[in-house]
Amino acid sequence: MRLYVNIDHVATLREARKTDEPDPVQAAAAAERAGADGITVHLREDRRHIQDADVTALTRSVRTVLNLELGAHTEIVRFATRVQPRPFQATLVPEKRQEITTEGGLALRRTDRRLRGAIARLQSAGIRVSLFIDPSLRTIDLAKEFGVPAIELHTGRYAHTWRRGTKALDELRRAAAHGKSIGLAVHAGHGLTYQNVQPVAAIPEIEELNIGHSIVSNAVFWGLEEAVRRMKTLVNGARNT
Ligand code: PXP
Numbered sequence: 582m583r584l585y586v587n588i589d590h591v592a593t594l595r596e597a598r599k600t601d602e603p604d605p606v607q608a609a610a611a612a613e614r615a616g617a618d619g620i621t622v623h624l625r626e627d628r629r630h631i632q633d634a635d636v637t638a639l640t641r642s643v644r645t646v647l648n649l650e651l652g653a654h655t656e657i658v659r660f661a662t663r664v665q666p667r668p669f670q671a672t673l674v675p676e677k678r679q680e681i682t683t684e685g686g687l688a689l690r691r692t693d694r695r696l697r698g699a700i701a702r703l704q705s706a707g708i709r710v711s712l713f714i715d716p717s718l719r720t721i722d723l724a725k726e727f728g729v730p731a732i733e734l735h736t737g738r739y740a741h742t743w744r745r746g747t748k749a750l751d752e753l754r755r756a757a758a759h760g761k762s763i764g765l766a767v768h769a770g771h772g773l774t775y776q777n778v779q780p781v782a783a784i785p786e787i788e789e790l791n792i793g794h795s796i797v798s799n800a801v802f803w804g805l806e807e808a809v810r811r812m813k814t815l816v817n818g819a820r821n822t
Contacts, residue, residue: 582782582820583618584813585648587770587793591805592622592630605635606642608805612796613645615809619669621791623650624657626676633660640666648791650713652676653699662706671703672733672768672791674713686714686735689723700727711768716756724765731766733791736781740772743780750780757786775799775815782819790816 591608595601609620620643622631639647646669651657653673661671673696675687687696689712703710711731714720715738724732734756739749753769760767769781770791782790792812800808 582787582816583789584616584809584816585619585621585646585770585789585791586612586617586796586809586812587621587623587650587791588612588797589621589623589630589793590797592632592635596630605631606638609639609643611805612809613643615806616813617645617809619643619646619648619789621648621650621672621793623674624660626652626654626657636660636668637664640664640668646670648672648711650674653696658699658702661708662702667706667708670709670711670731672711672713673699673703685737686720687712689714689720689727691723691726697727700729704728711766716752718756718759721756721760721765722763724760725763729765731768732760733768733770733789734760734787735771736769736773737771739781740774740777743777753781754784757784761786775811778812778815779819782816783822 588605588608591603591605594603612620624631624636648670649661649668650672651661700710710729711733712724712729713733713735714724716734721732734753739753742749757767766788767786768789769787773781773790773792774795796808796812
């Protein structure tokens with residue numbers, strides 16, 4: 582199980598003052614020292630947190646791998662395919678300007694030429710593509726048709742309901758098993774916290790978790806390295822029991 586640390590909200594804090602601290606490059610290095618297996622950032626169309634210059638700096642400084650989240654917008658896809666060195670992975674997400682965070686998975690349609698075009702351009706630039714989707718079996722089958730090697734299951738519903746029962750967790754379990762059975766690498770993320778991560782981390786078919794907000798939030802109290810270390814310990818602990 583790989584833990585990719587999403588450092589968007591380090592940039593959110595910087596952008597609150599439009600200054601130069603805290604620095605996402607320093608944050609990425611700290612996360613890596615603490616055992617992060619990868620660094621994730623979302624270059625949003627409105628550039629509300631991560632900026633183009635951050636991605637350029639991170640592709641050069643990250644020693645593990647960089648996972649770039651992006652919407653299928655021509656300008657952002659072009660940027661992703663040109664930055665040097667290229668990110669290892671691109672996770673395509675739906676993006677709405679007014680949303681506070683990525684609210685749901687991609688609504689896949691076979692006829693979506695914009696999405697197909699984005700996947701083709703990223704893949705021909707040598708970037709591994711993952712699609713951020715809801716944990717529905719039908720959507721997973723459709724993702725496979727798009728010819729990508731990986732999917733990331735949106736864990737938002739689980740994150741909102743885990744205290745009230747196992748329905749969303751069961752849905753994630755079924756989705757992960759199905760994804761793997763049809764040859765997709767299965768990732769997961771969104772809304773995972775120190776309290777709710779372990780049941781998801783225990784799903785054997787999931788090989789990568791993307792976690793941001795909770796880690797950066799707790800870094801305020803523990804420091805970023807300690808926050809990553811504690812999350813890594815929980816993830817590994819769930820896997821080994
Ligand atoms: N995965 C994807 C595709 C996301 O868009 C996000 C949020 O940017 C995350 C994971 C991380 O979510 P959180 O910040 O709630 O941990």
